[in-house]
Amino acid sequence: MSLNQRLPRSEATDDEAVVPRRGRGTELLLLIFAVGISTFAYVNVDLGALGEVPADAMAYLGGFFVVSCVAHIVIRIRAPYADPVILPIVVTLCGLGLAMIHRLDLADDSSHATTQLTWMLVGVALFITVLFLIRDHRILARYPYLMGLTGLVLLILPLMPIIGHSIRGAQIWIRVGGMSFQPNEAAKIVLTIAFAGFLVQTRDALALAGRRFLGVDLPRARDLGPILIVWLTALGILTVQNDVGPSVLLFGSFVLLIYIATERISWIILGLMLIGFGIYAAYNVVSHVRQRFDLWLDPFIDPTGQLAQSLFGLAYGGTIGTGLGQGHPDMIPIAESDFIGAALGEELGLAGLTAIILLYALLVSRGLRASLVLRDPFGKLLAAGLATGLLLQVFVVLGGVTRLIPMSGLTTPFLALGGSSLVMNWVLVALLIRLSDAARRPAPTDKPTFTDDAVTQVVRVP
Amino acid sequence: MSELTLTVIRLGFLAVLWLLVLSVTSAMRADLFGVRPPKPPKQSRAAARQSKQPKAGKGLPSRVVIVEGPDTGRSVPLHGAPVTFGRGDDCTLPLADEYISTQHARLRFHEGQWYVEDLGSTNGTYVGHERLTRSTPVNVKSRFRLGKTVVELRK
Numbered sequence: 001m002s003l004n005q006r007l008p009r010s011e012a013t014d015d016e017a018v019v020p021r022r023g024r025g026t027e028l029l030l031l032i033f034a035v036g037i038s039t040f041a042y043v044n045v046d047l048g049a050l051g052e053v054p055a056d057a058m059a060y061l062g063g064f065f066v067v068s069c070v071a072h073i074v075i076r077i078r079a080p081y082a083d084p085v086i087l088p089i090v091v092t093l094c095g096l097g098l099a100m101i102h103r104l105d106l107a108d109d110s111s112h113a114t115t116q117l118t119w120m121l122v123g124v125a126l127f128i129t130v131l132f133l134i135r136d137h138r139i140l141a142r143y144p145y146l147m148g149l150t151g152l153v154l155l156i157l158p159l160m161p162i163i164g165h166s167i168r169g170a171q172i173w174i175r176v177g178g179m180s181f182q183p184n185e186a187a188k189i190v191l192t193i194a195f196a197g198f199l200v201q202t203r204d205a206l207a208l209a210g211r212r213f214l215g216v217d218l219p220r221a222r223d224l225g226p227i228l229i230v231w232l233t234a235l236g237i238l239t240v241q242n243d244v245g246p247s248v249l250l251f252g253s254f255v256l257l258i259y260i261a262t263e264r265i266s267w268i269i270l271g272l273m274l275i276g277f278g279i280y281a282a283y284n285v286v287s288h289v290r291q292r293f294d295l296w297l298d299p300f301i302d303p304t305g306q307l308a309q310s311l312f313g314l315a316y317g318g319t320i321g322t323g324l325g326q327g328h329p330d331m332i333p334i335a336e337s338d339f340i341g342a343a344l345g346e347e348l349g350l351a352g353l354t355a356i357i358l359l360y361a362l363l364v365s366r367g368l369r370a371s372l373v374l375r376d377p378f379g380k381l382l383a384a385g386l387a388t389g390l391l392l393q394v395f396v397v398l399g400g401v402t403r404l405i406p407m408s409g410l411t412t413p414f415l416a417l418g419g420s421s422l423v424m425n426w427v428l429v430a431l432l433i434r435l436s437d438a439a440r441r442p443a444p445t446d447k448p449t450f451t452d453d454a455v456t457q458v459v460r461v462p
Numbered sequence: 463m464s465e466l467t468l469t470v471i472r473l474g475f476l477a478v479l480w481l482l483v484l485s486v487t488s489a490m491r492a493d494l495f496g497v498r499p500p501k502p503p504k505q506s507r508a509a510a511r512q513s514k515q516p517k518a519g520k521g522l523p524s525r526v527v528i529v530e531g532p533d534t535g536r537s538v539p540l541h542g543a544p545v546t547f548g549r550g551d552d553c554t555l556p557l558a559d560e561y562i563s564t565q566h567a568r569l570r571f572h573e574g575q576w577y578v579e580d581l582g583s584t585n586g587t588y589v590g591h592e593r594l595t596r597s598t599p600v601n602v603k604s605r606f607r608l609g610k611t612v613v614e615l616r617k
Contacts, residue, residue, distance in 0.1 A: 026489050033482055044475055048468060085486045092482060136595050138582055323472035348476065355479045362486055375597035376579065443598045 022440075023084030024076055030088035031072055035065045038095020041324060045103040048325025048347075063117075064095065067124050078131040079437035083370065086436065089363045090414060090429050094120055094422075096356065097415035099324065100336070100343050107330035112417050119419035123426030130430035137434050141378040144197025148230045151191035154183040155237045172243050182420035184246050185411075189428055192389055194230065195254060196381035199261040203377070206262050242288050245410035248396055251275065253389040260371075260384045296406035304333045310342035310401055321349025336417040338409060341401040357398065360413075364391045367432050373439035383435040386428055523576060523602045523615035526569060531611030532558045540576070540615075545569040547608055548581070561585050561609025567594075569615075575599050576615065578606050585609055 039061040046054040054060070068091050075082050098120070102113040134140065140147070157174050158164045165173040165180060173180050199206070231254055235247050255271030282289040299307040309332040317327060329335050329343030336343070345353040367387025374380045393410055400407035411421040526545060527537040538545055538555045545554040550564035557566075563583035570577045577597040580587040587594045588607040600606065605614045 023489070030482075030485060030489060033485065037478055037482055040475060040478060044471055047471060085489050088482075089486060138595070142582060320476060321472065323468055324475065326468065326472075348479070351476050352479060355476070355483050358483050359486070362483070362490070366490075375577070379596070438596055441595070443596075 022080050023082075024072075024080065027075070027082075027084035027087060028072060030085060031068050031091060032065075034088040034091040034095065035061065035068050037092055038064055038099065041096055041099035042102060044324040045099050045106070046325065048323050049103060049106045050325075064091075067121065071124055071127060074128045074131055075433060078135075079433050081437045081440040081442075082433040083366050083436035083440065086363065086366050086429060086433055089359050089366075090426075093356070093359060093414035096344065097340060097412075097417075100329070100340055100347070100415070101417050103325055103347070104330055104336045104343065106325070107328075112336055115419070116417055116422065119422045120426075122419070123423040126423055127426040127430040130427055131434060134431075134434055137379055137382060137431070137438060138376060140193050140382070141197045141200060144194050144201065147190055147194035147197060151187045151194055152230065152233055152237070154187035154190060155241075157183045158241060159237070172241050172246075180419075182418070184243070185420040185424035186427075188246065188249065188389065189386070189424060189431070191230070191250065192253060192257075192385040193382060195257050196378055196385050198230075199257060199381055200378045203261040206258070239282070239286060242286075243409055244282070244289055244292065245396060245408035248408055249389065249392050249410060251278070252392040252396075253385055256388045256392075257381060257385045260388075261377075261381055292406045292408060296403060299403065306333045306339065307401075307403060307407060309333070310335075310339050311403060313342050313346035314402065317346035317349045319350045321345075321347050321352055323347060337411060338397065338407070338416065339401055340416045341398045341412050344415070345402075356415075357394070360390070360394045364388070364394075366436065370432065370436040370439040374435060376438075379435055379438055383432065383439070386432055386435075390428070521602060521617045522574075523600075523604075523617060525616045526555070527614050527616055528555075528557070529605070529612050529614045531609070533611060537616075540569070540571070542571045544571070546581070547611075547613065548583075557608075557611055559609040559611045562611065566608045567606070569600070570597065572597075576601070578604075583608065 039057065042060050043053055043057050046052060046057075068087070071087060071091075075087065098113055098116055101116050105111055105113050158166075158172050160174070163174040163176055165175040172182050172184055174183055175181075231250070235250065239247065251271075251274075255267060255274075259265070259267040259271070279289075283293055284290075295302050295307055299305075299311060302308065313327065313329055313332055316322065321327070324347050327343075327346040329346050332339045332342055341353070341356075344356060348356075364387045367383050367390070371380045371383035371387065374383060390413060393413055396405070396408055397410045397412050397416075399405040400410075411418045413425045414422065416422075523540055525537050525539055528534050536555065546565060546568045547553055547555050547557060547562070548564050548566040549557060549559070549562050553565065563581070563585070565581045566583040567587040568579050568581055570579060576599070578587065578589070578594065578600050579597040580594045585608070589598055589600070589604070594606075600615055602615055602617045605612055607613070
């Protein structure tokens with residue numbers, strides 16, 4: 001539909017006719033593929049676990065298809081030049097996550113999948129809203145200080161007396177009228193926007209002004225001050241809330257963003273040193289962190305055996321897995337949230353888990369690609385910040401599940417059960433789509449496609 | 463459900479999953495190697511690279527002139543430093559046009575090419591009919607409009 005609207009224009013300027021590839025057809029094809037895989041996974045779970053095709057398989061296929069198509073059509077209207085592979089990857093990940101949650105439902109006799117499906121609908125609705133509300137990503141750059149403040153307020157909310165709510169030792173929930181929400185998922189995005197906004201304003205000063213110290217170009221305090229204050233406060237709040245994962249994520253994306261903004265490798269070195277110091281300090285001060293480290297070094301001392309069961313599951317899965325519905329992922333306590341990576345690894349094996357990790361890598365690479373092509377500094381930083389944030393999150397959570405690094409509570413984006421995370425990741429995807437659309441949109445031509453009825457035309461080209 | 467069928471399904475699922483990864487990768491190939499219809503951002507970059515040396519002879523814009531609006535006739539030389547337009551006094555070229563924001567637009571020199579970018583103005587900056595949403599390359603004789611003011615780059 002938007003294709004038809006745009007055709008006359010490209011014909012009019014056809015002396016240097018370059019019709020840019022929008023890739024919407026590719027997106028639709030890949031999307032059909034993604035919906036097919038999601039349904040395949042869902043049916044496969046029932047076949048493996050119960051030996052029969054689920055009665056609602058067609059409804060599932062249809063529902064998934066309709067939801068994906070709505071998102072696709074909105075992209076056609078609002079972001080016609082957006083990257084064609086982002087949405088299909090996200091739909092595939094959501095589908096795989098739903099299938100695995102459904103599989104754990106069958107084992108545990110729960111009904112998380114319905115909840116997750118509802119949240120996915122909310123997520124897609126927000127995705128559409130964001131695409132419609134934000135025409136130009138640069139409006140987000142206007143109020144970096146306000147954004148930073150919003151991010152901090154979101155982080156503080158769970159500590160408030162009435163709405164704050166603690167689940168399994170982590171004070172990261174708010175509960176309003178029966179609905180629970182993790183505001184830190186929203187804070188993650190808002191703070192990335194705020195950081196990108198700050199850094200655009202100060203990056204020249206950050207890169208050029210200041211003095212060298214130990215081979216590192218240290219910026220002036222007044223340039224870095226506001227960001228450091230936001231960052232330190234955020235970390236402080238997260239420590240009080242007993243939630244390690246988001247602190248790691250926040251710190252990591254912060255350092256990477258500064259590195260991208262200033263192009264100084266010294267920031268990475270400084271960041272790694274700070275991470276080392278931070279981990280050492282946290283290990284000695286916060287009992288929660290020390291406990292995580294102890295479990296990492298010796299998973300068998302944990303009475304719930306979460307990590308140990310996860311490792312057993314991965315080993316049992318082997319190279320090609322036990323097949324969906326035929327393993328025992330339900331033996332991992334709370335497998336549907338943090339340890340969904342292990343559950344998928346058991347039933348799809350190394351081959352399947354690698355494919356999933358590759359899908360994430362491709363998604364991140366599309367974000368970085370948009371960042372490379374975009375010309376405005378804020379868009380560049382925001383795209384890179386969102387992409388690296390996703391990358392870090394996947395690394396931290398899958399690294400934790402496979403015992404590469406200590407486990408820290410972060411959700412696997414799109415796969416894991418959890419409404420706030422799913423919804424906010426859809427918002428993140430909407431921003432990536434918006435940014436990639438801006439990146440791939442052809443530059444406006446110098447020659448106006450002049451028509452006589454355009455009365456407001458001010459530029460007259462001879 | 464027999465063991466064999468389940469094994470076939472299991473392998474089939476993994477195959478389909480990898481097929482998706484591969485088709486996504488092949489959909490991206492266009493971006494990596496730049497096949498058939500070249501995408502404008504790439505093309506302009508390639509064009510900039512190609513014409514870098516000849517352009518120096520052909521001439522980069524050396525002056526920016528107001529050709530329409532209240533400030534018609536004013537001009538500013540281009541040396542490579544960014545030039546800002548707007549009603550604010552701190553702009554390189556302060557303008558009296560009421561339809562212009564305090565900080566409206568900026569000309570910026572980058573890798574042998576001048577770019578015009580909108581600084582988040584209320585009424586927007588236009589090249590032709592298109593409202594700018596990002597940096598756009600401009601050359602000698604390019605015009606852009608802010609408010610009622612039209613700016614032209616000259617040699």
